[in-house]
Amino acid sequence: xxxxxxxxxxxxxxxxxxxxxxxxxxxxxxxxxxxxxxxxxxxxxxxxxxxxxxxxxxxxxxxxxxxxxxxxxxxxxxxxxxxxxxxxxxxxxxxxxxxxxxxxxxxxxxxxxxxxxxxxxxxxxxxxxxxxxxxxxxxxxxxxxxxxxxxxxxxxxxxxxxxxxxxxxxxxxxxxxxxxxxxxxxxxxxxxxxxxxxxx
Amino acid sequence: xxxxxxxxxxxxxxxxxxxxxxxxxxxxxxxxxxxxxxxxxxxxxxxxxxxxxxxxxxxxxxxxxxxxxxxxxxxxxxxxxxxxxxxxxxxxxxxxxxxxxxxxxxxxxxxxxxxxxxxxxxxxxxxxxxxxxxxxxxxxxxxxxxxxxxxxxxxxxxxxxxxxxxxxxxxxxxxxxxxxxxxxxxxxxxxxxxxxxxxxxxxxxxxxxxxxxxxxxxxxxxxxxxxxxxxxxxxxxxxxxxxxxxxxxxxxxxxxxxxxxxxxxxxxxxxxxxxxxxxxxxxxxxxxxxxxxxxxxxxxxxxxxxxxxxxxxxxxxxxxxxxxxxxxxxxxxxxxxxxxxxxxxxxxxxxxxxxxxxxxxxxxxxxxxxxxxxxxxxxxxxxxxxxxxxxxxxxxxxxxxxxxxxxxxxxxxxxxxxxxxxxxxxxxxxxxxxxxxxxxxxxxxxxxxxxxxxxxxxxxxxxxx
Numbered sequence: 001x002x003x004x005x006x007x008x009x010x011x012x013x014x015x016x017x018x019x020x021x022x023x024x025x026x027x028x029x030x031x032x033x034x035x036x037x038x039x040x041x042x043x044x045x046x047x048x049x050x051x052x053x054x055x056x057x058x059x060x061x062x063x064x065x066x067x068x069x070x071x072x073x074x075x076x077x078x079x080x081x082x083x084x085x086x087x088x089x090x091x092x093x094x095x096x097x098x099x100x101x102x103x104x105x106x107x108x109x110x111x112x113x114x115x116x117x118x119x120x121x122x123x124x125x126x127x128x129x130x131x132x133x134x135x136x137x138x139x140x141x142x143x144x145x146x147x148x149x150x151x152x153x154x155x156x157x158x159x160x161x162x163x164x165x166x167x168x169x170x171x172x173x174x175x176x177x178x179x180x181x182x183x184x185x186x187x188x189x190x191x192x193x194x195x196x197x198x199x200x
Numbered sequence: 201x202x203x204x205x206x207x208x209x210x211x212x213x214x215x216x217x218x219x220x221x222x223x224x225x226x227x228x229x230x231x232x233x234x235x236x237x238x239x240x241x242x243x244x245x246x247x248x249x250x251x252x253x254x255x256x257x258x259x260x261x262x263x264x265x266x267x268x269x270x271x272x273x274x275x276x277x278x279x280x281x282x283x284x285x286x287x288x289x290x291x292x293x294x295x296x297x298x299x300x301x302x303x304x305x306x307x308x309x310x311x312x313x314x315x316x317x318x319x320x321x322x323x324x325x326x327x328x329x330x331x332x333x334x335x336x337x338x339x340x341x342x343x344x345x346x347x348x349x350x351x352x353x354x355x356x357x358x359x360x361x362x363x364x365x366x367x368x369x370x371x372x373x374x375x376x377x378x379x380x381x382x383x384x385x386x387x388x389x390x391x392x393x394x395x396x397x398x399x400x401x402x403x404x405x406x407x408x409x410x411x412x413x414x415x416x417x418x419x420x421x422x423x424x425x426x427x428x429x430x431x432x433x434x435x436x437x438x439x440x441x442x443x444x445x446x447x448x449x450x451x452x453x454x455x456x457x458x459x460x461x462x463x464x465x466x467x468x469x470x471x472x473x474x475x476x477x478x479x480x481x482x483x484x485x486x487x488x489x490x491x492x493x494x495x496x497x498x499x500x501x502x503x504x505x506x507x508x509x510x511x512x513x514x515x516x517x518x519x520x521x522x523x524x525x526x527x528x529x530x531x532x533x534x535x536x537x538x539x540x541x542x543x544x545x546x547x548x549x550x551x552x553x554x555x556x557x558x559x560x561x562x563x564x565x566x567x568x569x570x571x572x573x574x575x576x577x578x579x580x581x582x583x584x585x586x587x588x589x590x591x592x593x594x595x596x597x598x599x600x601x602x603x604x605x606x607x608x609x610x611x612x613x614x615x616x617x618x619x620x621x622x623x624x625x626x627x628x629x630x631x632x633x634x635x636x637x638x639x640x641x642x643x644x645x646x647x648x649x650x651x652x653x654x655x656x657x658x659x660x661x662x663x664x665x
Contacts (some may be wrong), residue, residue: 129520131429
């Protein structure tokens with residue numbers, strides 16, 4: 001190894017050591033024992049001050065990281081709230097109480113992001129007339145749109161489409177599959193990047 | 201002695217009649233000016249040939265005039281189809297036999313080749329009668345096509361004979377259609393009513409529109425890959441309409457079968473444009489259109505033009521229109537009462553009335569009406585005990601008749617004879633097309649393989665020939 005590499009290795013070693021130190025919960029080290037030697041005292045004080053600053057920096061970085069992680073999580077939750085599906089009873093298109101809660105949760109994000117546009121896709125289970133189910137899916141999507149518009153969301157921000165029974169979420173001819181298929185799905189079609197979190 | 205052909209599958213499942221039973225089997229051919237053809241079916245069931253009413257018989261084919269023998273209501277004449285001489289004769293014979301069997305008006309007898317070899321030019325009519333034949337079909341392949349003579353066994357003479365032109369290329373779809381057309385004419389000579397062999401059925405499989413011959417042969421794709429729904433025939437048989445699914449909603453497309461040229465009928469933009477159907481005169485195309493305030497039925501000129509509103513659903517869903525044969529009324533599915541029922545109205549949407557009576561026992565759901573070609577009844581699907589079944593309602597007295605009971609059965613479409621119906625059934629485990637004879641209750645499977653939906657029976661395809 002040449003001398004440059006040796007210095008580099010040394011530096012890396014120092015950095016690793018310092019980093020390893022900072023992983024521990026920042027704790028002020030106990031002040032060095034009082035010593036009659038004034039040079040040692042001055043050194044100890046300087047070191048204590050540096051340690052405090054380093055600890056404070058570490059604490060600030062940790063809190064920023066935590067805040068960022070928190071923000072990522074909240075953005076994810078906001079996106080999920082916008083795209084959360086709602087479900088319907090057999091052959092009905094009325095908004096249930098549970099669906100109302102899910103729809104209400106979309107409002108703050110839609111309000112905070114005026115460029116956000118969504119598309120509501122209505123679906124049905126596989127029973128009954130395939131063609132009538134296209135109309136029923138349309139009715140289900142329109143019902144959700146009407147509810148959101150009633151809350152104050154601009155109608156031009158919401159597109160409506162029906163897939164009838166053509167795109168099931170769950171395969172099978174049992175009540176569990178049917179219940180999962182009687183739904184509206186919500187898709188962000190514009191303004192989904194740089195979501196602003198609603199003021200809470 | 202075998203009277204019932206092995207190829208006749210007797211149905212173990214008879215229609216459950218809740219209304220008046222139909223009594224007429226051989227319809228009076230009011231539309232045919234001349235006396236229709238009849239045969240002594242009773243003679244077919246008795247060993248000795250009965251003496252027949254002595255009437256002057258002109259058995260040579262003369263345009264428009266046919267004299268026949270008595271046709272006993274409630275019995276089916278036994279028909280023997282002799283082996284067909286000439287190249288491709290086996291195919292012709294197989295098609296003739298199957299077409300006559302599938303028509304459900306005659307019983308095709310299985311007797312073999314040696315049975316009535318002409319001795320010195322004359323057929324052994326007594327022997328034929330002993331075998332149960334009321335009619336015997338003698339055919340041979342000739343250069344222009346196929347020569348067919350139908351013998352009246354009871355009268356011991358030829359009833360009718362004709363040369364049927366066939367296009368070259370045995371086995372091609374056009375050739376098969378021409379043989380089917382000959383079968384239909386033979387059936388008309390024997391029973392007075394033409395058969396429906398020269399027809400085809402549209403359906404959808406894996407998002408593509410297909411067509412199949414009425415006997416289940418010749419499955420061919422019409423559209424390319426995509427998501428197609430609800431095909432419908434133009435009454436000329438030359439073009440169809442169907443729905444194409446996209447991410448911007450559904451569109452109604454019209455397509456010429458010969459050239460493959462397509463045209464969009466519905467307006468651009470998202471929204472529902474579904475369930476197209478042509479009027480009987482072919483001039484109007486009705487379909488359902490919906491945006492956000494419910495779905496209504498609109499009608500546009502087939503050649504193009506702005507659609508006019510027909511139904512005023514006030515936010516309800518109105519789909520699946522079907523025209524009456526006189527073109528003056530439509531039946532359709534509507535959810536205006538809170539759940540799907542069948543309604544009828546005038547073509548301009550006035551005088552709308554509920555057709556299917558409320559069913560208080562079960563969760564009521566009726567849909568997918570199809571008006572019969574004779575105008576007398578409407579077939580539809582109805583939810584019964586949790587399953588859908590095919591039903592008909594008589595328009596005169598509103599009596600109901602249940603046609604199916606096995607598995608789940610949906611989406612009926614009438615054959616142009618107003619007697620056979622094609623529908624989707626899952627009774628084999630996979631959704632397939634079945635044809636039902638509404639008179640005898642016999643059902644036969646038409647498609648096999650991957651699941652199918654949306655059947656539509658064509659008009660007669662040989663009229664223009």
